[in-house]
Amino acid sequence: MNDLYDIVIIGAGVSGTYIARELSRYDLKILILDKDNDVANETTSANSAIIHAGYDPKPGTAMAKFNAPGNLMFDKVCKELDVPFKRCGSLVIGFDDHDKETIETIYQRGLTNGVPDIRILNHDEVLEIEPNLNPDVKLALYAPTAGIINPWELAIALAENAIDNGAELKLETRVTDIKKEDDSYLIITDKGNYLTKYVVNCAGVYADDIHNMVAKPSYSIRPRKGNYYVLDNSVKNLVDHVIFQAPTKKGKGVLIAPTVDGNFLIGPDSDFIDDKNDNSTGMDNLNYIKNSGLKSCPSIPFDKVIRSFAGLRATSDHEDFIIGEVEDSKGFFEVGGFESPGLSSIPAVAEYVVDLINQRHGGLRKKDDFNPTRRPVIRFNHLPQEVKAKLIQKDPAYANVICRCETITEAEIVDCIHRKAGARSLKAVKKRVRPGAGRCQGGFCGPKVVEILARELGKDWSDIPYDSSKAYILTGETKEESGGENL
Amino acid sequence: MINYEVVVIGGGPAGLAAAIEAKRNGVNNILVIERDRELGGILQQCIHNGFGLHVFKEELTGPEYAHRFIKELKDMGIEYKLDTMVLSLNKEKVIHAISREDGYMIIKAKAVVLAMGCRERTAGAINIPGTRPSGVFSAGTAQRYINIDGYLVGKKVVILGSGDIGLIMARRMTLEGAKVLAVAEIMPYSGGLNRNIVQCLNDYNIPLYLSHTITEIKGRDRVTSVVISQVDESMKPIPGTEFELECDTVLLSVGLIPENELSEQAGIEIDPRTKGPYVTETMETSIDGVFACGNVVHVHDLVDFVTEESRRAGKNAAKYVKDLITNQGKSFNTKPSNGVSYIVPQKVRVDNIDNTLDIFLRVRAIYNNAKLVLKADDEVIKEYNKKHLAPGEMEHLVLPKKLFADKDFDTLTIEVKEAN
Incomplete structure (x- = not known):
């Protein structure tokens, strides 16, 4: 006997969770599957964290179709789900005549793609709003609608809201095969089988593998890896906008972006890789990023780096998104090749996919009781003094500061464990409320967060992983009697 | 608003000594604020011995050393708050x-003593390329898991950096049954105390690779191995020297950084050399009446020195409360020169000194049979012969006041003069 669903969504990144949340408006039995032990754990957790304005994609592509409209939908969803989002605007800066030509082309493209309010700034205007940029800058394309967001925070919020509205989430469940049966699909996983009318393939870098389980191969994904540096949030006022370089024949150059948490990201480079699991950083790559970043902004304090990381882009050989119902497999929908500007496009893409399913189904029935909002997240450190005092009166766990770098309290950590799609690992807590994301990188708070996770989940300390269930932190208890006079 | 004469932020060795000394100097209304669940700070997890040789003329464990101060503080009736975050x-x-x-x-103080200590440099800060699996710990975090929480962090260990905590942890992990395969140190010398190299590595046959560093961490979930490479004089890895060690754990002992986020937020000026506040002979920072001592000012190698420095800060905080500190009269700045990486204090007001001036400094490299030369502007006023100078060992100079009291000069320069 297999569980019967209306829709199974494969992949709990930002595309899978967004589509799940939009589908949870309707009277449908929805299941989200992910191979990892947390939502938003691959591509969604390691990228530039930018909502692009939409001038980049070539007109006529799916990317161009969805990016600019998607961008404009972020204010509403972020407000509903209490996800920090800031329209800080972006600049594409140029240093010579060649860059000037490129920027003018991008500007025209932006107009065609329907990007609002873009304009070209001259040398003085650029340095007026970004005084720390390289003074050799000649001009820049300014796009005020570009923004910054925590992509994983958005996906976590979307998952929580979808579950609140009836969707189910099964983690650590790997899809191993899919069988087409009459008018349904049998999803075979390492944890059991699920029968469903419709499938949405949101499997990121694995989307082609999932596609090939049911349909004839039509695209392949070869991920492009990007390395990044993260600067400590004690660095202030480096740049206020997302700073891109005008792409040249030598490459795209790296970006400098503020984050919603007050850090700065510098990166990425771009390297095709063959191993879809490979998110290792490389010394040469990081050096390239350093040099390229310094070209845009000579005063980047690289001694304030707190972390470097690498993420993968799900680049397909179509060099575009692959979105829609698969031709030879009715009822099988997919969001493939979903690399940048995927995050920026997802609200519009989700709307489109839901519409396709609606048509295929012959009309979906809306729920009366859909709740678009998520219970607000208390971010203690950002609250005014009086509110802090009141919170502590109500729950003294708000006075127990666990993470001293980011001033994260015990109450916030406990809450993120007990929410829907709650945290089960040290990294999952870090993604939700940020202990370990600061300058000590978990040195002080790590043991305390492990203690809280173990207590709240009723587990032993040794059973709390850093990330996947194989990423154990502790190997057991110490000897009861430690030998020797020298310890 | 609650009022105190002296508020000490941090209840580790620095804060404890400062509070006790403030009380001894006639201030009664003192508060110590500690963020952890007990007083004593990081000493509580340093269960090895070797503490107190200077202050008590005996060898104590970290908790024993802390306990002497905690007992004295309690006996003196000094108020303290635990689990309290500033x-x-x-x-x-x-x-x-x-x-x-x-x-x-909301607390108002007449004088404040900053004693927040330091934190460890992280993997991110030193940028080791590779994956980001579990099993990479700073040495102090591993020490806490083992000594406070009672959990082991791994079985096959490679340690990067030969700072004292790393050396201590090499021995500790070995005694707990783990195999410590190697300690890699990027510098041509260890950053730790010589006695720790002997007692923690040599006694257990743990190899120390000088001028080596980890150039890659491997493992998708948990660490599976590290690649170690030799480095050249400019600390760049030398291609062809790589070797791989299979391990499940990497401990980092790659330096300590004074924890001054609170100081910076208050607007206190920070010395880029020490990464701690600029301080005067009284351990006063750039804000009047705010004093600082211990590892928040500069990273010490011995807790005994922390105690001495903190007693000075506590005594002067008491003097400040009684308005006995002067900004008048002669003053000079100190300046590290050739071979000296930093000097504490950075500014000296001569009239506040009773008989002697305590100076702490560190050198940039290893020197044998060298001299520390002190110059008042251009005039050499004192030379100290030093058999051995090393960056891992802090130098403590005690200058008689008469050496400089009668001179008119702006800058006291200290430099290393190598043997010919």
């Missing part, structure tokens, strides 16, 4: 703090 400090010496017990507190 959120902010300003120039008017108003402190905002929170705790389960007291809720949200």
Whole structure:
């Protein structure tokens, strides 16, 4: 006997969770599957964290179709789900005549793609709003609608809201095969089988593998890896906008972006890789990023780096998104090749996919009781003094500061464990409320967060992983009697 | 608003000594604020011995050393608050703090002593390329898991950096049954105390690879191996020298950084050399009446020196409360030169010195049979012969006041003069 669903969504990144949340408006039995032990754990957790304005994609592509409209939908969803989002605007800066030509082309493209309010700034205007940029800058394309967001925070919020509205989430469940049966699909996983009318393939870098389980191969994904540096949030006022370089024949150059948490990201480079699991950083790559970043902004304090990381882009050989119902497999929908500007496009893409399913189904029935909002997240450190005092009166766990770098309290950590799609690992807590994301990188708070996770989940300390269930932190208890006079 | 004469932020060795000394010098209304669940700071997890040789003329463990001060503090009736986090400090010496017990507190102090200690440099800060699996710990975090929480962190260990905590942990992990395969140190010398190299590595046959570093961490979930490479004089890895060690754990002992976020937020000026506040002979920072001592000022190698320095800060905080510190009279700045990486204090007001001036400094490299030369502007006023100087060992100079009291000069320069 297999569980019967209306829709199974494969992949709990930002595309899978967004589509799940939009589908949870309707009277449908929805299941989200992910191979990892947390939502938003691959591509969604390691990228530039930018909502692009939409001038980049070539007109006529799916990317161009969805990016600019998607961008404009972020204010509403972020407000509903209490996800920090800031329209800080972006600049594409140029240093010579060649860059000037490129920027003018991008500007025209932006107009065609329907990007609002873009304009070209001259040398003085650029340095007026970004005084720390390289003074050799000649001009820049300014796009005020570009923004910054925590992509994983958005996906976590979307998952929580979808579950609140009836969707189910099964983690650590790997899809191993899919069988087409009459008018349904049998999803075979390492944890059991699920029968469903419709499938949405949101499997990121694995989307082609999932596609090939049911349909004839039509695209392949070869991920492009990007390395990044993260600067400590004690660095202030480096740049206020997302700073891109005008792409040249030598490459795209790296970006400098503020984050919603007050850090700065510098990166990425771009390297095709063959191993879809490979998110290792490389010394040469990081050096390239350093040099390229310094070209845009000579005063980047690289001694304030707190972390470097690498993420993968799900680049397909179509060099575009692959979105829609698969031709030879009715009822099988997919969001493939979903690399940048995927995050920026997802609200519009989700709307489109839901519409396709609606048509295929012959009309979906809306729920009366859909709740678009998520219970607000208390971010203690950002609250005014009086509110802090009141919170502590109500729950003294708000006075127990666990993470001293980011001033994260015990109450916030406990809450993120007990929410829907709650945290089960040290990294999952870090993604939700940020202990370990600061300058000590978990040195002080790590043991305390492990203690809280173990207590709240009723587990032993040794059973709390850093990330996947194989990423154990502790190997057991110490000897009861430690030998020797020298310890 | 609660009022105190002296508020000490941090209840580790620095804060304890400062509070006790402030009390001894006639201040009664003192508060020590500690964020952890007990007093004693990081000493509580340093269960090895070797503490107290200077201050008590005997070898104590970290908790024993801390206990002597905690007992004295309690016997003297000095008030302290545990599990209490300071959120902010300003120039008017108003402190905002929170705790389960007291809720949200606003505290006004006449004098403040900063004693927040330091934190460890992380993997991110030193940028080791590779994956980001579990099993990479700073040495102090591993020490806490083992000595405070009672959990082991791994079985096959490679340690990067030969700072004292790393060396101590090499022995500790070995005694707990783990195999410590190697300690890699990027510098051509160890950053730790010589006695720790002998007692923690040599006695257990743990190899120390000088001029080596980890150039890659491997493993998708948990660490599976590291690649170690030799480095050249400019600390760049030399291609072809790589070797791989299979391990499940990497401990980092790659330096300590004074923890001054609170100081910076208050507007206190920070010395880029020490990464701690600029301080005077009284351990006063750039904000009047705010003093600092211990590892928040500069990273010490021995807790005994922390105690001495903190006693000075506590005594002077008491003097400040009684308005006995002067900004008048002669003053000079100190300046590290050739071979000296930093000097504490950075500024000296001569009239505040009773008989001697304590100077702490570190050198940049290893020197044998060298001299530390002190110059008042261009005039050499003193030379100290040094058999051995090393960056891992802090130098403590005690200058008689008469050496400089009668001279008119702006800058006291200290430099290393190598043997010919």
